[in-house]
Amino acid sequence: MIRISRILLTLVLAISALPVCAQNFPTKPMRLIVGFPPGGGSDAFARTLGQRLGDQLGQQVVVDNRPGANGNVGAEVAAKLPADGHNLLLISTSQAINVSLYAKLNYDLLKDFTPVAIIGAVPNTVVVKADLPVKNVKEYIALAKTRKLTYASSGSGSPEHLAGEIFSAQAGIKMVHVPYKGSGQSVIDLAGGQVDSGFNTLPSVINMAKQGKVKVLAVTTLKRSNTSPDIPTVNETGLPNYEMSTWYALVVPSATPPEIVQKLNEEVNKAIASTEIKARLFALGADAAESNTTTKASAFIRNEIDRYKSVIQKMGIKNE
Amino acid sequence: MEIFANLWLGLQTAASFSNLFYCLIGVVLGTAIGVLPGLGPVATIAMLLPITFGLQPVTALIMLSGIFYGAQYGGSTTAILVNLPGETSSVVTCIDGYQLAKQGRAGKALATAAISSFFAGTAVTLLIALFSPPLAGMALKFGPAEYFSLMMLGLVASVVLARGSLPNALGMIVLGLLLGIVGTDVNSGVARFSFGASELADGISFVVVAMGVFGLGEVVGNLEQGSKERSLLVKKVTGLMLTKEEFKSIIAPMLRGTLLGSILGILPGGGSSLSSFSAYALEKKISKNSVNFGKGAIEGVAAPEAANNAGAQASFIPMLTLGIPSNAVMALMIGAMMIQGIQPGPQVITEQPALFWGLVASMWIGNLLLVILNLPLIGLWVKMVSVPYHLLFPAVVVFCGIGVFSVSNSSFDVYLMVVFGLLGYIFRKLDCEPAPMMLSFILGPMIEEFLRRALLIADGDPMVFLTRPISASLLGICAVVIIIVTLPGLRKKREEVFVED
Numbered sequence: 146m147i148r149i150s151r152i153l154l155t156l157v158l159a160i161s162a163l164p165v166c167a168q169n170f171p172t173k174p175m176r177l178i179v180g181f182p183p184g185g186g187s188d189a190f191a192r193t194l195g196q197r198l199g200d201q202l203g204q205q206v207v208v209d210n211r212p213g214a215n216g217n218v219g220a221e222v223a224a225k226l227p228a229d230g231h232n233l234l235l236i237s238t239s240q241a242i243n244v245s246l247y248a249k250l251n252y253d254l255l256k257d258f259t260p261v262a263i264i265g266a267v268p269n270t271v272v273v274k275a276d277l278p279v280k281n282v283k284e285y286i287a288l289a290k291t292r293k294l295t296y297a298s299s300g301s302g303s304p305e306h307l308a309g310e311i312f313s314a315q316a317g318i319k320m321v322h323v324p325y326k327g328s329g330q331s332v333i334d335l336a337g338g339q340v341d342s343g344f345n346t347l348p349s350v351i352n353m354a355k356q357g358k359v360k361v362l363a364v365t366t367l368k369r370s371n372t373s374p375d376i377p378t379v380n381e382t383g384l385p386n387y388e389m390s391t392w393y394a395l396v397v398p399s400a401t402p403p404e405i406v407q408k409l410n411e412e413v414n415k416a417i418a419s420t421e422i423k424a425r426l427f428a429l430g431a432d433a434a435e436s437n438t439t440t441k442a443s444a445f446i447r448n449e450i451d452r453y454k455s456v457i458q459k460m461g462i463k464n465e
Numbered sequence: 466m467e468i469f470a471n472l473w474l475g476l477q478t479a480a481s482f483s484n485l486f487y488c489l490i491g492v493v494l495g496t497a498i499g500v501l502p503g504l505g506p507v508a509t510i511a512m513l514l515p516i517t518f519g520l521q522p523v524t525a526l527i528m529l530s531g532i533f534y535g536a537q538y539g540g541s542t543t544a545i546l547v548n549l550p551g552e553t554s555s556v557v558t559c560i561d562g563y564q565l566a567k568q569g570r571a572g573k574a575l576a577t578a579a580i581s582s583f584f585a586g587t588a589v590t591l592l593i594a595l596f597s598p599p600l601a602g603m604a605l606k607f608g609p610a611e612y613f614s615l616m617m618l619g620l621v622a623s624v625v626l627a628r629g630s631l632p633n634a635l636g637m638i639v640l641g642l643l644l645g646i647v648g649t650d651v652n653s654g655v656a657r658f659s660f661g662a663s664e665l666a667d668g669i670s671f672v673v674v675a676m677g678v679f680g681l682g683e684v685v686g687n688l689e690q691g692s693k694e695r696s697l698l699v700k701k702v703t704g705l706m707l708t709k710e711e712f713k714s715i716i717a718p719m720l721r722g723t724l725l726g727s728i729l730g731i732l733p734g735g736g737s738s739l740s741s742f743s744a745y746a747l748e749k750k751i752s753k754n755s756v757n758f759g760k761g762a763i764e765g766v767a768a769p770e771a772a773n774n775a776g777a778q779a780s781f782i783p784m785l786t787l788g789i790p791s792n793a794v795m796a797l798m799i800g801a802m803m804i805q806g807i808q809p810g811p812q813v814i815t816e817q818p819a820l821f822w823g824l825v826a827s828m829w830i831g832n833l834l835l836v837i838l839n840l841p842l843i844g845l846w847v848k849m850v851s852v853p854y855h856l857l858f859p860a861v862v863v864f865c866g867i868g869v870f871s872v873s874n875s876s877f878d879v880y881l882m883v884v885f886g887l888l889g890y891i892f893r894k895l896d897c898e899p900a901p902m903m904l905s906f907i908l909g910p911m912i913e914e915f916l917r918r919a920l921l922i923a924d925g926d927p928m929v930f931l932t933r934p935i936s937a938s939l940l941g942i943c944a945v946v947i948i949i950v951t952l953p954g955l956r957k958k959r960e961e962v963f964v965e966d
Contacts, residue, residue, distance in 0.1 A: 182793070182873065183511030189800060196515055210508075212873050214649075214656075214666030221663060246654070251663065295922055301654030323921050324651055326914065329790050333733050336787070339608035340922060348803070352788035356810045358605075428804045 170230055170405050174205040177233045178226075180219025180240065182212040185327075186267060186346065186429075190393045191235045193425045194264055197416045206233075215302065216240045217250060224257040228400035230409060234258065238304040238391045241446060245454040246302045254450070258396040259406055260442040262413040263434040265426050266392040268372075269308045269365040271379060272350045273342040274335055275358055282363050282383040285342070289318040297323045297331035297343035305344040307453060308365050308389035310460050312344070315384045335359050346391060347373060348430025365389045371432050392434075392449075394442060410439050472594055475822030478523060479830050484823065487520070487528040492831050495535020496838065500543055501864060505552065505672075506536040507793045508871065514801055522805035523820045527827040529801055530781070533794050534586065534828065537777045538835050541578040541770055546571060546849050547861050549680045553671055554773035556903050557745040559679060561758065561765030568761050572705030575843045577715055577763050578770040579836055580707075585723040585771040586832035589778040592727055594825050597786045597814070600731050604783045604791075607732055609919035610929050614939035615732070616912045619739045621946050622746040623904040633897050641905030644669060651914050652921070664877040672872050674906060677882040678899045680865040682889020684858045705843055707763075715767035718748050726772030730779025733791035742904050744772030778828060785821065786811055 177195045181187040188210060195206035211219035216239045223234035236254070244254050271282060279285045288294065298306040301324045313320055323340050325331035328349040335343050335350070336358040343350075347364060351373065354361045363379045364370050367388045379387040395413055397406060416422050417433040426433045437445075478484065498509050510529050517525035537554060544555035545562035558578065565574040592600075607615075624634055647658045648668025659665035707715070722744040729740040748768040749758045758765050783789040788809035790796035802809050807817060814821045849857070869882045892899055923929035931937045 183508050183797075188511060192511075192515055210874060212667070213875070214663040217666070218663045218873075218875070249661070293924070301650075301652065321921065321924075323918060324654075325918075326651060329796060330733070333605065333789050334608060336789070337605040337608055352799075352808050352810050355808060356787070356812075358787070425804070428806065429800070430803070 170408060171202050171204040173231060174207055175199070175202070175231045175233060176209050176226070177206050177235060178209050178211055178219050178223040179235050180211060180213070180216030183210050186391065187216070187235055187237055187393065189429050190264060190426075190431070193422060193429070194395070194413070194416060197419065197422050198412055201412050201415060215243055217243055217247070217252070220254065221251045224252040224398060226398055228398035230397060230401050230405035232398060233261070233409075234396050235393060236396055237393045238449070241449045242302060242304065242307060242453045242457070244450050245457045255447070257399055259399045259401060260439060260446055261395040261397055261406055261409045262439065263437050263442050263445060264393045264395060264413065264417060265431050265433040266366070266390040267429075267431045268347045268370045268390050269305055269344055270347050270350055270376070271312065271342070271362045271365065272335060272345055272354070273360050273362060274338045274340065275360060276338060277341055277360070279362070281377075282379055285362055286316045286318055286383060289316070289320055293321060294341040295321045295323050297325055297335060297340045297345070299328040299331060299345070300324050300326060304389065304391045305346070307456055309344040311389055311456055312379070312384065312387065314456070314459065315387055332359070346430070351430065372427055372430050394446060406439060468594060471818065471822050472826060474818060475824075475826030478819045478823030479527065479827035484524050484527050484827065485830070487524050488531050488827050488831050489834055491528040491531020492535035492834050493838065495532040496539035496835065498532070499536035499539020501868065505872070506533045507797065509536075510794060510797045514797065517801055518804060522802065522807055523823045525801055525805065526798065526820070526824050529798060530824065530828065531831045534774065534777050534831060535835060537774050538579075538582050538839070541582075542575065542846055545574045545578065545766070546846060547680075547857070548683045549861065549865070550675050553907060554741045554769070554776070556675060556679075556900060557741050557769045558766060560745070560900055561760075561762050564759070564761035565763065565766065570761065571847045572843050573707055573711065573763060574766050575846060576705065576707055576840065577766045579839050579843070581715065581719045581722065581767045581771040582774040583832050583836045584719050585726060585775040586778060587829055588723045589727055589775045590825060590829040590832070592779070593782055593785070593828075594822075597782050600782050604731050604733050604787070604789065606935065608933070609915045609922065610933050610936040611939070612732075613912060613915035613919055614930060614936040614943070615739070616908050616915060618939050618943050618946070619743060620905060620908050620912065621943050622743055623901045623908070624950060633895070634901050637892075637897050637899065637902040638905040641902035642909040644674065645906050645909030648910070652917055662877070664875055668910065669881065670872055670878060671907060673869055673878050673882045674885050675903060676865040676869050677885025678889035678892065678903075680861060681882065681886025682893060682899075684861055685886060685890040686893045687854065688858065705847065711763055714754065715763055718752065718764040718768035719771045721747060722768035722771030723775045726775030727779045730776030730791075731782050733780070733783050733789050740776035741769035741773040744768040781828075784809060785813060785824070
């Protein structure tokens with residue numbers, strides 16, 4: 146019985162994997178895998194983009210959350226799906242970090258997937274508790290040289306953790322890393338003055354900053370964020386060329402026909418150029434990416450992976 | 466008085482036709498996902514979030530919060546009827562609620578749950594209206610050291626949850642702690658006991674353990690008994706509504722549960738998960754009817770149900786006044802507000818009074834709608850218990866499967882649930898109560914996380930737990946509880962509480 150159903154399943158899969166031409170793509174509802182649970186940044190990005198892509202392509206895009214292991218579970222699932230363009234995966238900085246962070250992965254981000262386009266990025270921030278006697282990045286670095294400061298991140302190996310480590314290395318300081326499970330509790334402890342400082346995404350701290358419960362010293366993007374143009378960058382206030390944002394990108398299994406990848410790239414670029422999506426992402430505290438080709442997206446992701454590899458090797462952290 | 470003017474404004478906002486309509490949709494949807502085991506409010510709210518873009522901000526929030534407290538409400542139904550806790554908060558409702566159902570008093574248990582939830586909802590709505598800002602300040606006073614001590618107190622109290630032998634209870638607590646160790650270590654990022662499976666990297670899901678041990682374990686245990694004995698399981702259904710005496714007996718537990726739930730719910734670091742457990746434990750200690758706890762005490766349903774609803778609603782306080790999310794649902798609510806262009810924080814009360822007070826008033830209206838909706842439904846639900854078991858158990862198994870799968874869309878979790886189902890059956894055979902294990906399974910990882918974080922921040926100095934006043938007092942209460950449990954002179958009294966028959 147099982148064998149018959151296996152054969153049937155294989156047949157169905159084989160038929161659905163037959164070459165589809167880009168003209169009549171998509172032929173059925175599409176699936177967008179997200180490696181994080183509903184409610185997080187990745188999920189918000191996926192649902193915003195998914196809805197718009199669905200409208201543009203005339204097929205529904207179903208967001209499929211497969212949370213687990215820093216986004217690895219979702220990527221493992223997506224790597225095995227039919228490469229007909231109907232299966233998409235949303236990746237972020239996390240998966241690019243995972244390449245070097247984990248000793249063994251059941252998928253290969255570079256070999257198993259082809260990038261479609263970069264969608265946008267959320268700036269991280271250097272944030273300190275309200276009564277820490279510093280006003281800017283320079284004073285913060287100076288204080289860290291005189292006494293031991295703690296900094297919170299949303300987890301060991303998270304983009305925020307790497308932001309802190311790259312910052313410390315470039316500034317030549319040593320701080321105590323206090324990892325949290327996600328950013329919620331770390332922001333509360335910052336507001337309560339339990340930790341001295343933190344590296345957090347801009348949207349997670351901006352409310353607290355407006356209430357004066359925490360102080361945002363700088364954003365970690367190269368250029369100031371459109372969402373909060375009055376906050377300076379680390380780049381302009383002490384550490385030249387420092388950059389560490391949390392970006393989001395769309396990828397598909399690598400066997401997806403090139404003309405379909407091309408078509409998806411055009412659609413994503415159309416979506417992120419629209420005022421509707423720009424406004425949605427803006428409300429989430431994110432900046433939509435500029436129009437980008439698949440080659441450009443691919444080069445960007447490769448470059449990010451290499452950059453994190455060297456940081457992680459220097460830090461000596463490794464997840465078994 | 467200003468407060469009445471504010472509440473009046475809120476009622477006007479909340480009672481507009483469209484707001485009432487969306488409030489109704491919210492609570493109906495919430496009840497439905499609460500009744501379906503495993504399906505949680507987080508996934509539902511995340512999926513519905515895009516729909517709310519087109520609504521007025523206050524309408525969107527009214528509907529989303531309706532889903533949240535509606536789910537808390539519906540969760541108790543399956544806990545009572547088929548011993549299936551869909552959420553952390555309904556585990557203790559199973560203990561006495563299911564016993565009541567077996568005795569044919571399911572209607573009374575459901576009515577108690579409905580009335581307690583409504584009472585707690587009303588009380589906390591007033592609390593939010595009167596004291597939101599000062600209470601939110603309290604939440605910030607809790608650092609890692611305080612949370613550690615609070616969770617320790619919860620763990621010590623979990624011993625009280627057990628009936629039967631103390632060594633068995635301790636064994637189950639340790640087992641729960643061990644199960645909680647599975648998953649990625651927060652500080653170093655090393656995966657523990659995951660055996661290379663990515664699915665285990667984030668630890669074992671609470672829903673998997675609860676559905677397996679309670680749901681499947683119960684099914685296997687019941688099937689083992691012949692159909693004759695099984696039909697005796699459910700005695701004749703007696704009276705749906707509470708008698709005057711029963712009503713009197715649940716008033717005090719309801720009040721205590723509401724108080725405890727409100728206090729714990731305000732704490733953003735997982736305090737609310739303790740609310741129903743601790744309310745039950747407290748009640749078991751001080752209730753006049755404590756002998757019957759675990760055998761179908763109506764007080765054992767009233768207290769935790771009041772506490773969990775109070776806790777759920779009190780978690781709105783830090784969200785509305787500080788923009789602090791105390792759980793995933795609140796994080797989504799903040800997201801919903803930001804998309805509407807509203808920055809959560811203290812200024813919401815002054816700048817958007819209609820939104821703030823409208824939401825507060827809608828919570829009360831929503832709770833009222835829940836009672837109106839659910840009291841007549843009790844008659845229908847109760848019939849479920851008299852459904853022949855050979856029809857009921859496949860449905861339970863299917864719902865367990867769907868519920869577990871829906872948490873993270875993972876078939877691995879479904880297999881894992883089967884393993885825990887087997888374990889649950891063994892526990893039954895060995896007369897081991899699963900409730901203390903569930904509590905230590907939830908608390909263990911939090912205790913570890915807060916302990917290590919507190920030490921990391923304090924540069925490894927363990928005195929931090931004693932030099933901070935709140936933490937020291939909580940640990941002091943822990944010590945007192947341990948002394949009471951172990952002191953020889955008091956042991957006799959304890960045995961009266963613990964040992965059944």
